[in-house]
Amino acid sequence: MTADACCVTPPLLGEPLSEPAAVEMAKTLKALADPVRLRLFSAIASHSGGEACVCDISGGIDVSQPTVSHHLKVLRDAGLLTSERRASWVYYAVVPEALQDISALVNLNTAALAGVTA
């Protein structure tokens, strides 16, 4: 360890985002950045297996069915959910990989709070 290395607080994140990575991440964050979409997404993620029928999740959320459908479409178009029709219901499932890059950015939180050093 050099004298310099001992006295410099390590960065919280490995390197800055490139422009293309930032453009992609901003799209995903915009899709999530709405209270109703966050509640729908977290309701699906907290259902067994990370998937749920629209009938399971819209009960506690006080918006109309067309509004629920609109928000689920935004999440699906952003690659955060997949959907599959089974009999007369549509089931939505979370795509954990869609959150991978955001996870890397916001996990600097965990590292910093735990006092982890590089």
Add this chain to the structure above:
Amino acid sequence: MTADACCVTPPLLGEPLSEPAAVEMAKTLKALADPVRLRLFSAIASHSGGEACVCDISGGIDVSQPTVSHHLKVLRDAGLLTSERRASWVYYAVVPEALQDISALVNLNTAALAGVTA
């Protein structure tokens, strides 16, 4: 373990977000959901100690100084950054705690990809 418990895939997230928590998280996500802000934020987070002078970070980002200042203000107003003037420069520091709730939401990613079960 009951017969039911053995056959049900566990959820990815403990419980759905409450309405007030979703409203707060949406504000933070909106502040981050811009390519320039993501690049500025990640540039600060990847600087030594999670803080940087505006002179350190705006070099690689091709926008005007007033635009940089505007975006840094949005991040600061959202509680994602703090700022401190030292001599003639303003230094910005990441607030890791501001990302704590988002981290809990997007970390379902890590758990799911690692095959972690509850």
